[in-house]
Amino acid sequence: MADMNPKKTPMPSQAPDIRNRNFDEVALGYTYEMAVGEAKRCLGCKHKPCVSACPVGIDIPAFIERIANEDLHGAYEVLSHSTSLPAVCGRVCPQENQCEGKCVRGIKGESVGIGRLERFVADWHREHANEDPVLPAPNGHKVAVIGAGPSGLTCAGDLAKQGYSVTVFEALHVAGGVLSYGIPEFRLPKSIVAEEIEGLKKLGVSIECNTVIGKTLTVDDLFDMGYEALFIGSGAGLPRFMGIPGESLKGVYSANEYLTRINLMKAYKPNSSTPIKRSKKVAVVGGGNVAMDAARCAKRLGADEVYIVYRRGMEELPARREEVEHAQEEGIIFKLLCNPIEVLGDANGDVCGMRCVEMELGEPDASGRRRPVVKDGSEFVLEIDTMIMSIGTSPNPLIRNTTPGLETNRHGCIVVQNEDGLTSREGVYAGGDAVTGAATVILAMGAGKKAAAAIDEYLKSK
């Protein structure tokens, strides 16, 4: 009989007024007892609504049942059948819109803590198991993967498991994509990302950093080098600016620059050689996960006041609910229904304020969300010294500009023919943010997985 407690087992976390001054992980993870207890809340539904809402189709009731029976090896096996990065997904997936959103327990109470359990199993496995994976016999085929983010790494891992010789080419000096340069340490410790990547290397995946495809090598060079198929998982890293006056003042950052300085270049460490502005009053413009991360980083670097400035309301914030709650607990101030129209600078060219207008929600637009419209005469100035723009990113043009015959759409996203990720070029597959525009880790992984299967089929039938 399931445990009918309507509440999820709470996640042990660092207290808000302590954690907003350090970069250590916020959520500390379930204990063994908590995990087994939470697992017993699962009803083991026959129709498994949670599984249909998981982009990679993890057999959720099966892995949870094994936790309830204290068979953690078994639980890990179920997970690793469908996901190659469970420690990451357990931490960053928007579960409330996916598995947990469909959980039957959620109808009359809180859903089962599926993400927390996934994280628990992955962390437990990392600490307790260190058997090397059984390497498959090489099948003699070479595949290249462009970009070492979640989509590329997943595709590489799946292909390596089938015996392919896989090389991942990564532009930056470290692998991981957004997991390394974007999502901060306090939400996703870099040691976990590094270990997941080590796991792939043990499978035989080779990762060549410092290689920009489109510059160091082109897609056609890769074919000339003997790679028979390619997966492009180059993400959507090109930051958008708003195009308002004052954007070039000192103290205006794209969220990518701010987070890259802090995460990739380690500006959060006291002895780091990477400079970052020590701000007092910061406005982060945008309402997604990226905006929450930038705001929480600014707070941790010592800012007194940090605002999230978003043009719609609380309901419309696209960030994961947990991130919004964490940000609020940490003292981030939400200025909703508010939009900047100009950044103001002082005589030295440093940011000293932001001219904003208030908004109200009108009729729903094409996306179904209510369109914000400016309230007449609502202009006001918000005093700040730093502005971080987090209003979206789009795919980088380096690959599309150097790959003849690769079709892209007007947003610069690579066009794929079907779910498999086949592009307009034979043998070239793509997936993740490079195809969809900025989305989620799990969708990127799902795309990498499908493409790996399609590449396998393509090369076998060739």
Next chain:
Amino acid sequence: MFEILEKKALNPTVIRMTIAAPRVAQKAEPGQFVILRAGDESERLPLTIADFDREKGTVTIIYQIVGAGTMELHSLNVGQCLHDFVGPLGVATHTEGLKKVCVVGGGVGCAIAYPVAKKLQSQGAEVHSIIGFRNSELVILEDEFRQISSELKLMTDDGSRGEKGLVTAALESLIQNGHNYDEVIAIGPLVMMKFVCQVTKKYGIKTMVSMNPIMIDGTGMCGGCRLTVDGETKFACVDGPDFDGHLVDFDEAIARSSMYREQEQHAREASCNLFSKEA
């Protein structure tokens, strides 16, 4: 890895280093740059490709020791390896169709200008070069420029070598002497490029400048290197580093380049202590 094959001081603070980097050498063109990291915890340093040898698989850089990052690079010697070395980044300088060009280099900017001047000369263009330095001690690449230039003006601020004066004065006198340039290429400190552009604008001569704002990734991912060119936001690392100097907002670029001055100063002092102790 990226082994240092040669290291030679060109003047007390400007060093030439040749590095084994076959893939970068294979694709490099004048005007492009690399980003390197000396060690595992180092900053990403953008440096122009000063020369390359596709057969030997080597790339040469010329750096001026200005702060913590370049001091750390300078602490490495022949036989040691750089941790990271990525490139070639940026768009190569356009040299096609140019028949007569005046190349203006200021300080370490001469290192960036030289490969472009050399390429122009090898394509049969007539190259005039104006190279400027603060004093005779700091002069670099004089012989190299002399070999490829049909006219060379060496300028120093204090007159301790060549002619006394600024590169802009030399440029203006060449133009007034009736030289019709298809293009002027100016590479050096922001202020120098700004004033060169003011001169050439007066005479209606197209002028390309090489913009070196603060960069991180060098692939268009952070936007930290953004500039305003003809009223539009451009990323120097992927759209440049070369831009039409008459369209660049230099005052903005000058203001942005001082963003981290204080923190750089601290880092520089810390490294001075560190590396002078080691020496």
